[in-house]
Amino acid sequence: MNYRQKLNDLIEKNDGLVLTKELKEKNIPREYLSIFLEEDKLERIKRGVYTTPDAFNDEMYIIQQKNTRLIYSHETALYLHDLSDRDPLEYTATVPYGYHNPYLKDENIKVHT
Numbered sequence: 001m002n003y004r005q006k007l008n009d010l011i012e013k014n015d016g017l018v019l020t021k022e023l024k025e026k027n028i029p030r031e032y033l034s035i036f037l038e039e040d041k042l043e044r045i046k047r048g049v050y051t052t053p054d055a056f057n058d059e060m061y062i063i064q065q066k067n068t069r070l071i072y073s074h075e076t077a078l079y080l081h082d083l084s085d086r087d088p089l090e091y092t093a094t095v096p097y098g099y100h101n102p103y104l105k106d107e108n109i110k111v112h113t
Helices: 003-013 020-025 031-038 059-066 074-080 102-107
Strands: 017-019 043-046 049-051 091-094 109-112
Touching: 003 017, 003 020, 003 031, 017 020, 017 059, 020 031, 031 049, 049 059, 074 091, 102 109
Parallel strands: 091 109
Antiparallel strands: 017 049, 043 049
């Protein structure tokens, strides 16, 4: 199986979402990501996140995948468990004490420790 096929399989498995960390795990060179971008098979959503043009961009899922130690909590957890009928105005999450990710400020997330 060549790298192009591996990347296609990864895209299909993840419903059109690709993270650069997954490329590294699957030993797929990043140059194939560039090739897919040039061929308009993928679009860059944000740093390290790429999707197919027809994929649904689930912002909460993408944030969770990029920040594996982040757990949605408070109003956001109520919404995710269908215990609230209102979409949260901002996401609320809890992270371990001392965890620091400067990109979380850009994501409109209220972070608790």
